[in-house]
Each structure stands twice: as structure tokens, then as C-alpha cells.
């Protein structure tokens with residue numbers, strides 16, 4: 001069977017993940033850039049080589065791995081190297097994806113994209129010393145973004161099962177462009193872009209008790225940044241994951 005996965009259900013999961021991403025952006029934007037978090041020559045941890053954010057991310061992932069986080073095929077670690085095994089009994093997650101799914105992990109590029117391009121676009125300059133808190137909010141936002149993008153595996157599996165006869169020849173021919181075209185729904189993408197801009201306005205407004213604060217509209221993250229984040233990065237990367245997954249689908 002389909003283990004309850006349908007095109008509607010996977011799209012609903014992506015819609016709900018938008019909330020997590022937008023709240024994650026709002027939470028990270030509470031702090032200024034705090035560049036010492038990312039500089040391996042600052043906040044040195046004895047015995048650890050790397051920046052504070054790497055220290056927090058690797059150690060947090062290790063704890064979460066032991067507690068079973070990566071037993072769920074929706075979750076992909078940023079530092080899979082040397083990750084400890086789960087210490088707990090696994091919940092029987094449905095094995096909906098093809099086995100090749102495990103080798104699709106673009107978190108290294110997501111990590112670089114986030115720190116080099118995205119972060120400076122939505123946080124203020126400055127330093128308030130909250131480096132550990134900053135690293136923790138970076139990681140939870142990165143995890144939400146990564147979950148969204150890698151959910152492309154589920155989207156692709158649903159689409160493949162709906163019309164294998166359309167997908168199989170393109171997969172055999174390794175026709176990436178043809179696959180990209182077949183899995184793309186422009187209308188859906190346009191709705192996503194509009195909805196996340198609206199959510200950024202609703203979630204990021206200042207809530208006043210006795211009046212609507214519409215004189216001095218200042219949102220906690222810029223709604224047009226959120227829509228361009230989806231347009232330029234999150235949607236294209238989700239589709240890249242869909243294509244990568246499909247290319248392995250008949251192995």
C-alpha cells in the first residue's frame with residue numbers, strides 16, 4: 001500500500017513545515033549576526049577544532065541520534081560521519097521510500113548556503129554575546145529547512161507511484177531535464193510563494209491589545225525575503241532532491 005502517503009498528504013506536510021521554517025527565521029532574527037559563533041578562532045572549545053556552531057551542531061546531533069531522531073526517514077543529519085547509533089527501540093516508521101533514498105543527503109550544500117548566503121539577508125548586524133543561543137537557533141532552523149528540502153523524496157515517490165509509466169523511461173535515460181519538467185507544478189509553486197509571504201506577515205506582526213498595528217508595519221522577518229527564500233532556494237532544492245531520488249528509483 002501507500003502507507004497513507006498521497007500527493008495531498010505530502011503537500012500538507014510541506015505546508016505545515018512552512019510554519020516551522022518561518023518561526024525558525026523569526027527566532028534566529030531575534031539575535032544579531034553574532035559572527036563569533038561562526039569563527040573558528042573565537043569561542044575555542046578545548047579538544048574541538050571548528051567553530052562554536054559546529055561544536056553545538058555535532059554534539060546536538062549526537063545526542064539526538066542516540067535518542068532516535070534519525071530512525072525517521074524524514075530526518076537527515078548534517079554531520080553523518082561518526083554519528084552514534086540510536087540507543088532506543090525504534091518506532092516502526094513505514095518504509096515508504098526506495099532504499100536509494102538513504103544516499104540522498106544535500107545537507108553539506110544547505111549548510112554552506114545558509115551561512116554564506118541566507119543568514120546575512122535576514123539578521124541585523126551586531127553582537128550581543130548570545131553565541132550558544134544563536135548556534136542552537138541556527139541548528140533548529142537548518143533542521144527545518146533540511147526536512148523541507150529532503151521531503152522531496154516523499155513527494156517524488158508519490159509522483160512515481162502515480163504514473164510509473166511516465167517516469168520510468170526518463171529515469172532509464174537519466175534525463176534530468178525531462179524529470180524536472182514532469183515533476184514541476186508551476187501553479188502549486190506560485191501558491192507556496194504567496195502563502196509563505198502572507199504567513200510571514202501574520203506570524204511576524206507585532207500583536208497589539210487594543211488596536212491593529214498598521215501604522216508602522218515592521219515585521220520580524222521581511223515577508224518578501226521569505227517568499228524569495230522559497231523561490232530562489234527552497235523550492236529549487238526540493239526539486240533537485242526529487243530528481244536525485246528518482247534517478248536512483250529503479251536501482
Ligand SMILES: C=C(O[C@@H]1C=C(C(=O)O)C=C[C@H]1O)C(=O)O
Nearest residue numbers: 155183184185188189192235238
Ligand atoms: C513539492 C512538489 O514538487 C514541486 C516543488 C514544489 C515545492 O517545492 O513547493 C511545488 C510544486 C512542484 O513544482 C509538489 O508538487 O508539491
